[in-house]
Amino acid sequence: MLEMVEKDLQKAYTITDKQERHTAIDAIKANVVDKFMSKIEENCEFNADQIATVSSIYS
Numbered sequence: 286m287l288e289m290v291e292k293d294l295q296k297a298y299t300i301t302d303k304q305e306r307h308t309a310i311d312a313i314k315a316n317v318v319d320k321f322m323s324k325i326e327e328n329c330e331f332n333a334d335q336i337a338t339v340s341s342i343y344s
Contacts, residue, residue: 290317
């Protein structure tokens, strides 16, 4: 996972504006979640919408 995000995170942490930096980091997080969700869907009998629905119930 480190190789997926390391360079992007290093670049994001050089952004001096706090809001822009957090926006960049949030985008990186979303990208990681999307990649993992697609892998889960490939090997799971449930799709992302079903998982998100159950997750939201318990959040």
